[in-house]
Amino acid sequence: MKSSENRSGCPISSSLDIFGDRWSLLIVRDLMLYKTRTYGDFTKSEEKIATNILANRLQILEDKGIISKLPYPDNKVKGLYKLSPKGIELIPALIEIALWGDKNLSKPDVRSPYLKEVKKNKSKFLKNVMEKLSADDEVNVD
Amino acid sequence: MKSSENRSGCPISSSLDIFGDRWSLLIVRDLMLYKTRTYGDFTKSEEKIATNILANRLQILEDKGIISKLPYPDNKVKGLYKLSPKGIELIPALIEIALWGDKNLSKPDVRSPYLKEVKKNKSKFLKNVMEKLSADDEVNVD
DNA sequence: ATTTTTTACTTGCTTATTGAAAGTAATATT
DNA sequence: AATATTACTTTCAATAAGCAAGTAAAAAAT
Incomplete structure (x- = not known):
């Protein structure tokens, strides 16, 4: 388990206390790009997160109100993870990190x-993605 | 030592491979807010980083071209750390994280x-800070 | 000139976290 | 009824974090 104590009152430090690791923001990334995902979907991502860490991070992100877990329609085993409003608000940071890395x-x-879209018009992309994710209050499975 | 291999080609993932931990961005934060710092200055920050981790992260950040270490004027023991252009470009991400945390x-x-300044006028703050840091090519010690 | 202090680390050791692999239990599919 | 999915949990070795103490060079004080 990750300890959840704050090292200081600094908002950067407190943020890193939550998602300052190599995995948490990749989960947010996947939810940003793919809207909703199941546990299995996350394990299929390119970076190959170990299942124990995935379960741990999903729990922490849910506890912190960044993601929420919904029942998968017509299936009692599967769950559907999506970004909560708090998580959606992380997208600007994620985009800046993506741009820096790129x-x-x-x-x-x-x-x-x-990324091509982001670079063409950052604020438009941001607006689009955030609206799309915010509007998605009922669950859609393709 | 932190391994420096990339888990994937994703720029977010690759960025987190470098600074996806609880300390690296705090070093960048301190350099953003205080312009230049010595090793000892970092140890005095509120979050109380352990010296072995500090030395390790400074080395990694220097290796990755995010910070640079300069000689301290008139002192052969001290060093002066500052953000390199790559590091200065991390400030937008840092600001978004700060805003999210706040x-x-x-x-x-x-x-x-x-933070008050950032919230009042983000792009103005960003421009000011980045210009101030970029302009600082000769070393100033107060 | 000698002692003390400052500065920037390094080392050793303990604890916590990560990561790989295998296991499990509930449901779903064939 | 048997097999396969799905979402985890458990185990355990390897790595990293964190604390405390140590070191070496230079600077400051006496």
């Missing part, structure tokens, strides 16, 4: 076309 | 007035 790390991302 | 974590920051 510019400074020279690892071409083959993941998805989202 | 809004969602309800821990009042008593650190400094920078």
Whole structure:
């Protein structure tokens, strides 16, 4: 378990107390890009998170109000994770991190076309994504 | 030592491979707020980083080109750390994290007035700070 | 000139966290 | 009824964090 005590009153430090690790923001990323995901979906991501860590991080993010777990329609085993409003508000930070990495790390991302959109018009992309995620109050499974 | 291999080509993931921990961005924060700092200054920060971790993170951040270490004027023991251009470009992400924490974590920051400025006019603050840090090519010690 | 202090680390050790693999229990599918 | 999914949990070795103490060079004080 990750300890949840704050090292200081600094909002950066307190934020890092929650998601300052190598995995938490990747979960948020997946929920941003794919809207909703099941536990199994997360394990299929490129970075191959171990299942114990995934379970731990999902729990912490849920406890902190960043994601919420919904029942999967017509299935009692599956769950559906989505970003809560708090989690949606993390997207600006995530985008800045993505832009920094894209510019400074020279690892071409083959993941998805989202970066191209971001670079073309950041505030438009941000608005679109955040609206889309916020509007999604009923569950859709494709 | 932290391993420096990339888990994937995703720029978010690759960024977190570098600074996805509880300490690295606090070092960047201190350099953003105080412009330059010595090793000892970092140990005096509120969060009380252990010296072995501090030395390790400074080394990693220097290796990755995010900070640079300069000689302290008229002193052969001290060093002076400052943000490199790559590090300065991390400030937008840092600001978004600060804003998120400030809004969602309800821990009042008593650190400094920078958050008030950010909230009043984000892009102005950003421009000011980044310019101030970029302009500082000769070393000033107060 | 010698002692003391400051500064920037390094080392050793204990505890906590990570990561890989396997296991489990409930439901779903065939 | 048998097999397969799904979402975890458990185990355990490896790595990293965190604390305290130690060190070496230079600076400041006496």
